[in-house]
Amino acid sequence: MITSFLPLVAAVLFAIGAIGVLIRRNAIVVLMCIELMLNAVNLTFASYAYELRSMSAHVFIFFVMTVAAAEAAVGLGIVIAVFRKRQSADVDDVNLMRW
Amino acid sequence: MLIINVIAFVAIFSALMVVFHRSPMVSVVFLIVNLVCIALFFLFLHAQFLFAIQLIVYAGAIMVLFVFVVMLLNLRQEEEQRPGWRIQRALAFVAGPLLVGALWTALWRRGRSSEAFPGGFSSGFGTAEDIGRLLFNDYLFQFEAASVLLVVAMIGAVVLARRRES
Numbered sequence: 585m586i587t588s589f590l591p592l593v594a595a596v597l598f599a600i601g602a603i604g605v606l607i608r609r610n611a612i613v614v615l616m617c618i619e620l621m622l623n624a625v626n627l628t629f630a631s632y633a634y635e636l637r638s639m640s641a642h643v644f645i646f647f648v649m650t651v652a653a654a655e656a657a658v659g660l661g662i663v664i665a666v667f668r669k670r671q672s673a674d675v676d677d678v679n680l681m682r683w
Numbered sequence: 684m685l686i687i688n689v690i691a692f693v694a695i696f697s698a699l700m701v702v703f704h705r706s707p708m709v710s711v712v713f714l715i716v717n718l719v720c721i722a723l724f725f726l727f728l729h730a731q732f733l734f735a736i737q738l739i740v741y742a743g744a745i746m747v748l749f750v751f752v753v754m755l756l757n758l759r760q761e762e763e764q765r766p767g768w769r770i771q772r773a774l775a776f777v778a779g780p781l782l783v784g785a786l787w788t789a790l791w792r793r794g795r796s797s798e799a800f801p802g803g804f805s806s807g808f809g810t811a812e813d814i815g816r817l818l819f820n821d822y823l824f825q826f827e828a829a830s831v832l833l834v835v836a837m838i839g840a841v842v843l844a845r846r847r848e849s
Binding site: 586588589590591592593595596597598599600601602603604606607608609610612613615616617619620623626627630631633634637639640642643645646647649650651652653654655656657658660661662663664665667668673676 | 698711724725736765774778780786787790805813821835839846
């Protein structure tokens with residue numbers, strides 16, 4: 585039923601987000617793929633909350649959304665700062681601390 | 684069940700478009716479609732409050748932030764191809780299905796707990812009232828920590844995006 589189907593969908597969405605983080609070089613798209621993965625996790629939380637009749641997972645989703653909002657704000661701030669410095673939002677251009 | 688399948692199909696399709704479309708603006712639009720699909724799933728899962736929050740905060744506020752930055756930066760569309768890029772891409776396409784397989788195996792092999800919790804839903808399940816009660820009783824410290832996190836993120840975003848005069 586729904587509680588065994590939705591975690592499978594969430595797993596697919598998570599993997600798509602992970603592939604996106606690996607293959608895209610545009611920093612904004614990488615941030616969007618991270619949002620995709622966070623949402624897949626939220627969906628898993630919600631379906632387990634439904635299955636276990638427990639609302640604690642709803643609180644966890646609330647906190648995940650809080651962290652996602654903070655992450656998006658700071659991440660986009662970093663993208664803007666890097667773009668201003670280098671005229672590029674390519675993650676491969678920011679490799680000063682790589683090794 | 685049919686409508687859930689349709690929503691799942693739309694969600695996965697829009698997620699693929701987010702990853703594989705070349706234009707960041709189109710990616711943002713498809714991400715909004717994906718977030719709305721997940722909000723509809725929340726509705727099916729008796730999480731009405733999260734449905735509203737998902738639409739208002741995620742599809743509304745956070746996505747406006749993304750749209751704003753994409754518009755502001757005016758990115759060139761094509762991504763340059765670097766040495767080693769093809770190998771990384773091929774490895775990603777191998778690792779992705781492997782990740783799906785691992786997660787599906789874990790999900791299929793977990794213990795079934797539906798029988799242990801046969802009861803219906805309490806009347807307030809998923810409402811703002813019950814989530815508020817949980818937040819301000821059991822998770823009060825975490826709630827305050829989240830507020831500190833948001834303040835820090837706000838200050839950090841302002842400092843990072845500030846134009847330095849020098």
